[in-house]
Amino acid sequence: MIRRVNVNGNGVAALSRAIGLGGGGANSATNQRPLQAALYGTMAHSNANSNPHWLSSRGLADRFGPLAPSSFPHGVLAIRFSHSLAKEPPRAEKFSPKDVVLFQYEACPFCNKVKAFLDYYKIPYEVVEVNPISKKEIKWSDYKKVPILKIDGEQMVDSSDIIDKLFQRIHPDNPAVDGDEEKKWRGWVDNHLVHMLSPNIYRTASEALESFDYITTNGNFSFTERIMAKYTGAAAMYFVSKKLKKRHNITDERAALYEAAKTWVDALNGRQFLGGLNPNLADLAVFGVLRPIRHLKSGRDMVEHTSIGDWYTRMESAVGESSRIKSEEK
Ligand SMILES: N[C@@H](CCC(=O)N[C@@H](CS)C(=O)NCC(=O)O)C(=O)O
Numbered sequence: 001m002i003r004r005v006n007v008n009g010n011g012v013a014a015l016s017r018a019i020g021l022g023g024g025g026a027n028s029a030t031n032q033r034p035l036q037a038a039l040y041g042t043m044a045h046s047n048a049n050s051n052p053h054w055l056s057s058r059g060l061a062d063r064f065g066p067l068a069p070s071s072f073p074h075g076v077l078a079i080r081f082s083h084s085l086a087k088e089p090p091r092a093e094k095f096s097p098k099d100v101v102l103f104q105y106e107a108c109p110f111c112n113k114v115k116a117f118l119d120y121y122k123i124p125y126e127v128v129e130v131n132p133i134s135k136k137e138i139k140w141s142d143y144k145k146v147p148i149l150k151i152d153g154e155q156m157v158d159s160s161d162i163i164d165k166l167f168q169r170i171h172p173d174n175p176a177v178d179g180d181e182e183k184k185w186r187g188w189v190d191n192h193l194v195h196m197l198s199p200n201i202y203r204t205a206s207e208a209l210e211s212f213d214y215i216t217t218n219g220n221f222s223f224t225e226r227i228m229a230k231y232t233g234a235a236a237m238y239f240v241s242k243k244l245k246k247r248h249n250i251t252d253e254r255a256a257l258y259e260a261a262k263t264w265v266d267a268l269n270g271r272q273f274l275g276g277l278n279p280n281l282a283d284l285a286v287f288g289v290l291r292p293i294r295h296l297k298s299g300r301d302m303v304e305h306t307s308i309g310d311w312y313t314r315m316e317s318a319v320g321e322s323s324r325i326k327s328e329e330k
Helices: 010-018 029-040 058-064 109-120 160-172 180-191 193-201 205-218 223-247 251-269 281-293 297-305 310-321
Strands: 100-104 124-129 146-150 154-157
Touching: 100 109, 109 160, 109 193, 109 281, 146 160, 154 160, 154 205, 160 180, 160 205, 160 281, 180 193, 180 251, 180 281, 193 205, 193 223, 193 281, 205 223, 205 297, 251 297, 251 310, 281 297, 281 310
Parallel strands: 100 124
Antiparallel strands: 100 146, 146 154
């Protein structure tokens, strides 16, 4: 159930379709709007076609790696397991939905949080890549953002709500009430960590190209689409990332990323995971958001310049293989 993108034209429109943006013929002004909108991306509220200034859209921010603030103490030695997954097998044994479909953008950090949860619990799921302009794949829903999880026909929206609901179903006897620490750090991921991503992964021309190479390789693109998306998308996001940096008052994006990693390691306070012996939902959220960038230059730099690498490696092994169902397995 993976989206196939049809390429009928050249230039900007084809490119915009290639990065999942939709669009018409190649050269007209109208045909450039889809790219603008797409690049606005992620725009939580925007009507892309009505926005004349494609480099200033807040939408872009969301889609390609949203963004925001932080502050956080750390070092609580008392381990709270209210939401912790400690001592439980990383498998949803009492909960086995038959049909789980995640509507997503490949590079969306909120979608990646949900994927980390599903992978950890070994809940098999299909992925539908959503076209950010037409959003035709989610036309059936009133909700216009991703992720949307359809689970045996039931719609769930908003990454944290989705995770809370799934957690409750996996642990029906253990009401999913966040411990204060876990809750705080889950909030930190949504309000701070995600905002570090775009300024870092599109920081230089070569990093923007590397990021779009990742996005297009992991999406479902034809060869032509991939090439076009890579270069046009990378160029656009390079400029957009500078705007995002300003919007979030970031002066040195790398330093801000390292600081975030350090803040997280401090929060662990010597524990294997924030959850103690096993990951809790905050561990899964941080891991989910960082996983797509781990092997990009920014992620490599982060591991080299901070001590987050050991925790990250433990998370990789705790989460294990992805439980995503590939199209050929269907
Ligand atoms: N609070 C939501 C945020 C979801 C969100 O903002 N998703 C972005 C993509 S990363 C989106 O769909 N934006 C709307 C759009 O692209 O039009 C969550 O945690 O799921």
